[in-house]
Amino acid sequence: MPTEQLDIVGTSSIRVDARDKVMGKAIYIDDIQVPGMLHGKVLRSRYPHARIVRIDTSRAEKLPGVLGVVTGADVPFIHGESLLDEPFLARDKVRYTGEGVAVVAAVDVATAEHALELIRVEYKELPAVFDPVEATEPGAPLIHENVGTYTRAASNIKPIPGTNICNHFQLKTGDVEKGFAESDYIFEDTFTTPMQAHCCIETHGAIALVDDETNITVWANNDSPHRARKEIASAFKVPMTKVRVIIAPYVGGNFGGKGGLKAEAVALAIAWKVRNRPIKIMYTREEEFCSTIGRHPSVVRMKTGVKQDGTFVARAVKIYLATGAYAEKGPTVSTFAGISGAGPYRIPNLSIDSYCVYTNRQLAGAFRGYGGPQTAWAYESQMDIIAHKLGLDPVELRLRQVYVDGDRHANGQILKSEGLRDCLVQVAESMEWNSKPLGKNQGRGVALMERAIKTPFGSAAFVKVNEDGTVDVLSSTTEVGQGSATIVCQIVAEELGVPMASVRKAAPDTAFTPYDASTTSSRSTFHMGNAVKMAAADAKQQLLALASKLLKASPDDLTITQGKVHVKAMPERALPISKVLSENYGASGTVLGRGYYYPEMPEGESNYFSRYMVFWLLGAQGAEVEVNRETGEVKILKIYAAHDAGKAINPMTCLDQIRGGVTLGAGFALSENLMFKGGTVLNPSFLSYPVPSALDAPEIEPMAVEYAHPDGPYGAKGIGETTNVPTPPAIANAIYNAVGIRIKDLPITPDKVLAALKRKDER
Amino acid sequence: MTLPKFDYAEPKSLRQASALLRQQRGKAMLIAGGTDLLQALKNRLKTPALLVDLKNIPRLDHISYSEKTGLQIGAMVSLRQLANSAVIKEKYPMLVEAALAVGTAQLQAMGTVGGNLCQDSLCQFRDRSPMARLMLEPCLKLGGHVCHAVSGSNKCWANYSGDLAPALLALHARVTIADSTEKKKIPLSKLYSDDGKRPTRLRAGQILTVIHVPPPAPHSGSAYLKLRLRKTIDYALLGVALYLSMEDGDAVCKDIALALTGVGKAPFLVKEAEQLKGKQVGDAEIAQVAEAAFKQAHPLSNIGGLTPAYRKEMVRVYVRKAFGVALESAGQDA
Amino acid sequence: MQKKIVFTVNGDRVELSVEPNLTLLDLLKGQLGLIGTREGCDSGACGACTVIMDGAPVLSCMTLAVRCHNRNITTIEGLAHDGKLHPLQQSAIDHDAVQCGFCTAGWLLSAKVLLDNNPTPTREQVRTAVAGNLCRCAGYQRIEESILAVAEGRAKVQE
Ligand SMILES: Cc1cc2nc3c(=O)[nH]c(=O)nc-3n(C[C@H](O)[C@H](O)[C@H](O)COP(=O)(O)OP(=O)(O)OC[C@H]3O[C@@H](n4cnc5c(N)ncnc54)[C@H](O)[C@@H]3O)c2cc1C
Ligand code: FES
């Protein structure tokens, strides 16, 4: 572990972007205007599953101010991240209510909206299926007839031909049947979760421009420019040099929702037809709810065999994730759900099947937690069911079973840097688990979580030292509110020896900022952190070499502090970086450092969402609640949340990631539910979909556990993405502790609680 | 969604306003705070040719009170203004509670008392953009033939969810309705139609101008309790307003009124509550009134995330709670 | 039918003609270049578009521009003066009350109205004042802290 003295890393530097944001100067996608820009609007399907018989766009095309209308027939291209299955606009058939069918480009939004009313589409309805378990049954309507022949990103994406299953992930260890036979108790429960909506306060938006020579430029609020660029280039069959993705300087929230092609896809569709004009499409709030992605609704069946003393013997888990009409990131979400499906516990015999299932609904994709919330809801709820049945303390039982360094994970990997136990101990201590008295109808509960991290994927960075000694960091990590820009600057400032104020990170642009796999999966601090650290070290080495003859010392004896190169032992023998550059290069002084981090992998592992994890996301939470027996309302008294950061590069922003995640998790626990009637979303607005407000957010005690990772920058690993994961089961367990009812279907709304209390009283 | 095109007029008198409304018969609409209306316009639920703004009409934003005649609230008084009024805070705390239960601070600053009373009813099958509405057959409220909330119904069941109406109903409010020729004062309960399609009975040209609330009786108490998922933003999934006054020095009820919102096509008074007049208010009596309210409530699954059965069940609980609060405040009001 | 309006934005007098169906939000962002006001829902439910009109917090997405005649409007761009941040802005930075920043302008203006009318609010009053400003990054605790710190005249707080 690094023991060096750190000046900037590990301190709560204020965010580099905060000033622009509080002044209203930050530029988001909606603020970007490109000369000659048109506005696009999308006509959407009114059926969950139907053949498109005919589309008549002639009247719309004639409307003054309309420059073009595009339908699926004009853009016969397919995109998709793990499975190529999604057209840019529906062709032949629509697969969900809200799917894009046509796009209009017009001089202004009002004209485009008007034109939509003039398009006639004739549909022939097909039988639809909405429930993920039903969709796997024989005879269910097939949503994709050719799933078996779709192009896959890698061979470990496993659709089952002739079904609605677009990925079947399996993980088996030991012999579960034998394990169940040897068990004293068998627990079998089914848990479900609904669709949660991302609800970034900024909606999706994109501006697309395609010129006569198929040069494609896209301005967007996408989380992963290089991934988008590759997806676009391969869909339109053009070389990557012809595609440029420019990310807006600021992005108003992400949570996984702004990856892949959303508004980008429809903007590209129309730009492909209406050439040489930039066309902007900003999604409405309603489109956000109906036509982007949400969290996979799930059904998780969990069967667990334990010994009388609480030792776990076997567990069989069946996970059904409803991915909606297109696979999107579903296959890899189901992979992550599967890998950690049995929980972070030592269980010798395991059988995990995780199915990613097409349904005729709005898509599901990446969303904070990525397969974690669904499985943790199941394994952590059942953990307490087991503890209660055996008369064991829930914390005690978890402490006995939880993975520690040296254990072999269900995926076969020997674990290192496993700080989960520490997280639980901290939570139990701060909530005074065994000692603090609670009032009537009050209860407490804990829950743990483990989640995989996208492995193995690379991140590259350049550190550009300018003539005046200031530093530009070129990195494609997207700042979406998580604080990555600040952390990247901190690491560069630390490594290079310059003040924070002289480091700047610009927004990504695939024409300039080097490759990065994605800003997802809580991978940036670890991967991009390593990359910028290397790039800064590289730049520093070059500067020291340049300074060496000026300061008459070997580079090894030099270092940089506060922007000055000096002899280590003699800080007064110093030269500002600017001087070092000008003395060597005259007016043209610059140094370019580069870094590329790609994790070291064991032999034979897949190079696309491998089972081996470069690190794990780990955390524990405790909840204290009070249940109103008359109304069924659950009041969260407090949430205690400890997550393993490895090393908190910025403790302040790190804790805010925990607070934000817990609030999102509490919403998922108690109220959030995107409701459908058939294929139609019933509550597509902030009025009807209850995003928690300041008055609803719980009190939170966040804790960053620092269980260092040998390969992380300064020991750091990721933290932000999964801080919402343990919240719902911790709350459910606390409710059980308070009033003895067990809710297995999220959200835990007062009507469900009251009904359960009644059933209990009747018994 | 952009707003549809319309003309805009800001008359300086009621007479002018009413005349404009009449001239354009059915094609002109009033705008007060606009917070309810603009949602409907953006969603093309309404497409008036002319908006008639009430903001320049004198005295509509006044609040006045006298011990004899009670309270007069102009229709253009904002909810924020109402909640900040010293006299209303002192004399009619329930009105402040109800105003502060509306939406958010911003909506309270913009929304008016008149607009709140005259707001449209809600239905999640209808309140969406034309694009999203396309996903459903047009319903009765939009001139279609189906009701998505109650299948087979030939009546519209859109839910009235305003917060001020129940409080004012319970306080025996009357409202002045003006048109270009006359003004009349009617009990507030007569304003509502029990038709989901058009919750108020106002005809073209009619304007609600003033709300009159009699002075509170001595030893009176009140409560407004609102059920919703979040503590803000949300409309009422149920609202219970109770006003009562007690005989001097004993536990006998002198006057009482109970009104509900959020559980039907209109806000309504629970008449059975009046049977408590002249009686001692004990648990049995309260249970009886709660039962009557329960029976009158018709929540449907056309708004909100809680089951109708639960909302109906909560009528009993909330009425009971409201009695608790109101009786206590009546007791303190010596 | 365009209508002429005269009003004040951040101390500047503005005179122009607008269509009746133009919202204040579109006027500010589209015509006056005041991009700091954000659109989150365009239907009155998120508060991202909050501005101050004659001392009250209003939703610019639900306000017709024609109705702003003779009104005095403050947007987020009017909070700082000559590059000097309003204490609420400085406190938001110091307390890390800003994550993605999309809700920030809205709640800062809600908070300004609160403190202008009630310089010493309780935590509950602060929460109520910003309850109409949804933050999905959910910096609510930080937002409250940052506002309370200004009210209580406290100095910087660091973790
Ligand atoms: C996000 C959101 C949340 C909301 N939450 C609530 C809530 O919790 N509780 C609640 O009660 N409301 C709620 N509302 C609705 C609305 O904001 C309030 O009801 C508000 O008080 C309406 O007043 P207004 O002046 O803005 O009405 P306007 O929109 O101006 O008018 C509403 C209707 O009444 C008519 N009208 C207005 N004034 C008169 C008059 N004097 N005479 C005759 N007709 C008139 C108008 O023509 C229009 O049809 C919410 C709205 C939004 C957008
Ligand atoms: S944009 Fe105005 S309230 Fe959401």
Ligand code: FES
């Ligand atoms: S900071 Fe992102 S929504 Fe509040």
